[in-house]
């Protein structure tokens with residue numbers, strides 16, 4: 001079932017939690033809602049589940065306005081970050097109890113199969129007889145997720161369901177979550193503040209900030225065409241370089257101290273104050289084999305080993321430019337060594353300068 005929110009507003013006293021949310025999750029789609037703490041992610045989910053009533057705007061499930069539909073009758077299954085489990089009952093009972101509700105009431109054998117399959121996928125088969133109260137936080141979180149995924153639902157609403165797992169398990173579960181048949185077939189709205197998770201999981205991603213959706217798109221849209229500097233900063237580690245400066249005649253970017261000059265592929269009027277963005281992996285330490293790409297002259301400021309590659313921060317006048325190079329290229333570099341990194345004009349993103357009231361928007365290629 002598709003899920004749509006139109007112009008949804010919600011206030012708690014003086015706090016504007018949702019400020020005109022527009023969102024549409026297509027049938028069967030896995031949609032990630034990404035935003036910082038307090039952005040309104042949980043409130044959005046609660047509004048879909050019917051646990052909060054919007055002050056204005058509408059929520060539709062399967063094309064039907066659900067204003068007057070009770071949470072229980074909406075047919076959505078929600079997993080909260082603060083999970084409600086029965087601590088004295090076994091993992092098996094916690095997983096099976098949703099299937100005993102009058103809504104589902106599956107035959108015992110079928111319920112057992114479903115619970116077994118979900119427990120297997122979540123790696124908790126060995127814990128089925130244990131009381132939930134004796135489990136670790138990460139194990140409990142998997143039980144809570146299982147309680148949601150086990151039931152037949154028209155849509156899953158998942159609120160940071162992997163947040164309590166350690167890094168390794170989180171990565172593993174991330175990969176497995178989308179492979180679960182029920183998840184693959186069922187519309188899923190997944191909330192996270194982790195951009196890596198959003199990029200890994202989302203068929204599409206919605207970026208939420210201060211109760212509004214700033215940008216919706218595929219991972220390619222968000223990565224290559226971020227709406228503004230804040231979206232650009234949110235995705236990618238090491239972070240995108242954003243160099244402040246002005247556009248001179250001939251469409252060349254120039255930093256305030258004149259140390260960095262870069263030809264722009266995007267037409268920008270002369271005199272415009274901009275931030276030029278380039279991702280560290282798009283800066284080449286040794287210059288392109290083909291020789292194209294614009295060269296800059298600087299010196300090594302800091303190097304940091306990131307497994308097989310090295311992050312090199314280069315000082316160019318008053319600017320710092322970070323790049324990622326292979327260890328074979330950058331392994332021997334010392335602080336203050338001169339380097340000539342190269343940047344291709346087509347990998348540059350151009351943004352309006354940030355203003356106090358809002359981050360700089362990307363200037364589009366015409």
Ligand SMILES: Nc1ncnc2c1ncn2[C@@H]1O[C@H](COP(=O)(O)OP(=O)(O)OP(=O)(O)O)[C@@H](O)[C@H]1O
Nearest residue numbers: 012015016017036037038039040041042043044193
């Ligand atoms: N029941 C409530 N009463 C008062 N204020 C609330 C209530 N629920 C949420 N808020 C406020 O509404 C805003 C949005 O909260 P919400 O929980 O939706 O954010 P979030 O993006 O899910 O954040 P987090 O990642 O920290 O869970 C916050 O400023 C929060 O303090």
